[in-house]
């Protein structure tokens with residue numbers, strides 16, 4: 615029996631989701647278990663373990679036979695990412711899907727004037743679809759000395775992928791990376807001279823645009839080794855991240871807006887609104903052959919006016935040259951942080 619159990623576990627696909635304790639990440643886990651309760655090994659990679667335990671219990675209550683494990687990771691911390699990756703290598707002998715979903719938008723500032731101006735302009739639909747022109751954020755610096763949004767949304771995930779490379783690139787098998795990007799990703803917010811976005815006021819948009827670029831270059835470097843990367847946009851979803859945009863509005867007030875949001879959805883199908891709907895594209899990608907996906911497309915979760923969910927690819931505003939340059943800069947930064955970590959460990963061995 616033990617041998618059989620070992621064989622089953624070995625065959626089961628391993629799916630790791632960062633930021634899985636709430637919102638879109640948790641909804642994805644729920645949806646995956648609804649289609650295959652016993653055949654998957656889910657790993658919820660979370661920063662806040664109290665919320666992770668709650669998510670774990672909720673998933674096991676609805677799917678008692680599911681194989682769900684927890685892993686602590688703070689994507690804003692270099693040492694945390696490296697030790698989490700080591701733990702993954704110890705626990706699993708394969709990694710089929712890596713959903714890079716954890717993300718933050720700290721200290722958002724909602725520009726009410728720009729919003730009302732936008733309401734009566736030709737760009738109103740674009741404004742609702744992308745949040746363009748109405749949001750800025752104030753970024754912080756992590757204890758490692760990196761910009762917080764860049765580290766959490768992009769670089770922490772990049773390091774994680776680099777650490778897990780031997781597990782993700784296996785002969786005769788494919789693995790998939792899925793980056794949760796955003797319609798708020800804009801070329802104008804990103805600069806190769808300031809990849810961490812130290813100078814601007816749109817670190818979120820910059821980090822998401824960087825993930826679009828990075829996904830493209832990862833495909834050019836890793837497809838031959840069986841590793842594929844895609845980017846998605848979940849649409850506008852009401853989660854902790856969006857509640858934080860209007861902090862004086864408690865979550866229940868947002869739900870009072872739901873009828874207005876349904877109305878707006880008649881004009882823009884990007885208002886997916888619920889984490890279940892937002893996770894549509896993440897779930898859809900799980901069922902696709904990675905070789906069939908377009909590396910230049912962002913895959914969007916959309917919900918029609920009548921509430922039907924679907925996925926649509928849209929070409930991204932990216933080019934290979936910029937994405938290669940970003941990749942070089944990230945590799946350079948990786949070398950620097952690894953050297954710093956080594957020096958620190960030499961100074962004070964564990």
Ligand SMILES: NC(=O)C1=CN([C@@H]2O[C@H](COP(=O)(O)OP(=O)(O)OC[C@H]3O[C@@H](n4cnc5c(N)ncnc54)[C@H](OP(=O)(O)O)[C@@H]3O)[C@@H](O)[C@H]2O)C=CC1
Nearest residue numbers: 633637638661662688689690716717796850851853854855
């Ligand atoms: N909601 C929306 O409209 C949109 C969201 N997105 C993206 O979707 C993704 C999921 O966000 P969403 O579900 O909306 O919001 P939530 O705030 O519900 O989820 C964010 C998740 O990321 C985790 N997280 C944040 N910082 C870290 C960190 N340093 N280390 C590890 N985990 C971390 C949070 O965990 P913790 O409990 O520890 O805070 C949480 O689980 C994000 O990348 C977001 O940018 C993209 C487009 C639109």
Ligand SMILES: CC(C)=CCC[C@@H](C)[C@H]1CC[C@H]2C3=C(CC[C@]12C)[C@@]1(C)CCC(=O)C[C@@H]1CC3
Nearest residue numbers: 741742743744745796797798850856859871874
């Ligand atoms: C009636 C009312 C309260 C309107 C306010 C709506 C705005 C707060 C939203 C309209 C479009 C939304 C949006 C986002 C945040 C909230 C809005 C600006 C995001 C920027 C959130 C994070 C993303 O990654 C993309 C979203 C695009 C749309």
